[in-house]
Amino acid sequence: MSESTESLRISRFLTFVVVLLIMVLGRVYVGSVVEYNRAVEAIRANDEISAIIHHGRAIKWYAPLNPWVEDSAEALWDIGESAAKRGDMETAIFAIETLRSSLHAARGPFTPMTEWIDRSNLWLADHIAQEHPDMTEEEVMNTLTQPTGPHRGWSVLVGVGFVGWILALFLFIFSAFPIYEEGKNSKKAVFAFVAAVVFYLMWILGLYLA
8 A cells, every 4th residue: 555545544534533523513512502492482482391301401412612501501590590489399499400410411421510510409409308398408418419320221322323323434434435436335335324324313312311
């Protein structure tokens, strides 16, 4: 293999990696802003429950520097505080618990925005204890701070889907767009494209359900 051919392969690989990262981050940002906008529309329609659900989904599309995650966290906190002030504790607790659980669901190697989780735990411990006199604030806090984790099966689906998607894209690119024309394999390219779509859907489904 010539040096120019090797350089071309490396260039294609690096380009693929960059494009892949842009695609992943783009999908995360788009998913987050779509859910955030749906939450805003629900608030305008005086549908707080739907707004809470959509804000929670926006948070689950966490990525560094994603402004809609922070905006949704603040919105959920405001909904909870507002509902508590007017005596609707069921909605208030639902909003704050959604904020807390969505951040836990969004975690990967680290848990994002832990300050919001801590605030939520303190708020929930205080208000749940007030709503349930048979429980102390300390007991509620102990329950809230128990180690939690995503569902193992759906988490496996996330990993398998993501890795399979990357590998299938690799196969598609090198089958459909080889360096030399004689290396083109249409059947393999079609198979790889279908596999990439399937693995991508598995990844997205796992992210929603983990």
